[in-house]
Amino acid sequence: MLNTTLMFRLRTVLDFYQMSIRTKEIDGYLDDVQGYLLALMAEQGPGVGEIVEIGSFKGRSTCWLAHGTKIAGREHVTAIDPFTGSPEHQPGMSCADMDLAAQGSTLPIFRQNVRKMDLDLHVAPIVATSEDAAKDWSRPIRLLFIDGDHSYDGVKRDFELWSRHVVAGGLIAFHDVGHWDGVTRFYREFMATNNSYEEVLDLFGLAVVEKKRLADS
Numbered sequence: 001m002l003n004t005t006l007m008f009r010l011r012t013v014l015d016f017y018q019m020s021i022r023t024k025e026i027d028g029y030l031d032d033v034q035g036y037l038l039a040l041m042a043e044q045g046p047g048v049g050e051i052v053e054i055g056s057f058k059g060r061s062t063c064w065l066a067h068g069t070k071i072a073g074r075e076h077v078t079a080i081d082p083f084t085g086s087p088e089h090q091p092g093m094s095c096a097d098m099d100l101a102a103q104g105s106t107l108p109i110f111r112q113n114v115r116k117m118d119l120d121l122h123v124a125p126i127v128a129t130s131e132d133a134a135k136d137w138s139r140p141i142r143l144l145f146i147d148g149d150h151s152y153d154g155v156k157r158d159f160e161l162w163s164r165h166v167v168a169g170g171l172i173a174f175h176d177v178g179h180w181d182g183v184t185r186f187y188r189e190f191m192a193t194n195n196s197y198e199e200v201l202d203l204f205g206l207a208v209v210e211k212k213r214l215a216d217s
């Protein structure tokens with residue numbers, strides 16, 4: 001009989017492989033390794049509170065997060081997006097999106113993708129900008145994923161509005177560090193000046209920080 005550690009590692013590889021195949025059907029901006037890192041943090045990350053995603057598009061990252069939290073029977077994912085795309089997704093721009101041009105929203109495709117992955121019970125969308133959604137938010141967050149407006153001011157605003165709800169010991173993940181100027185500039189400045197967060201990883205454009213507990217700072 002195989003030992004428990006080997007069984008666990010084999011299952012991890014299998015889970016990664018199967019999810020990589022399934023999420024390939026979802027158009028989006030996250031690669032498989034980044035997706036699996038999100039899933040692992042959703043499954044096993046520290047703290048108690050919701051998982052909040054800013055910038056869901058058609059649901060690729062949402063499904064990785066929801067897959068992880070579903071395995072562990074933990075909190076659902078709140079997916080915040082007006083579903084009208086960023087400036088770069090509009091017609092004639094660098095990442096122009098045909099579904100968005102045709103339907104004016106990625107929400108129908110987002111819902112369809114989440115349903116197809118059998119994750120509806122683990123995802124609660126909020127159709128609003130992060131600024132508007134933040135006005136009514138008061139619940140604790142254990143994992144915050146920032147992947148909305150990629151401008152410097154946009155990332156800074158999302159961090160300032162939402163990080164206050166992250167529990168001590170909780171995690172914040174930033175997407176596209178090193179790939180988008182605004183995100184990279186904000187993240188580098190933030191890491192150089194803050195003393196309340198510690199970097200956990202900065203890999204493949206996904207940077208993750210942990211909010212220090214009072215005793216740590």
Ligand SMILES: C[S@@+](CC[C@H](N)C(=O)[O-])C[C@H]1O[C@@H](n2cnc3c(N)ncnc32)[C@H](O)[C@@H]1O
Binds near residue numbers: 056
């Ligand atoms: C790069 S895409 C997100 C990609 C997605 N996480 C994935 O896995 O494919 C950025 C998304 O941010 C959304 N967005 C832009 N500005 C926003 C804002 N102020 N608040 C929330 N979402 C925003 C856009 O509508 C778009 O769907």
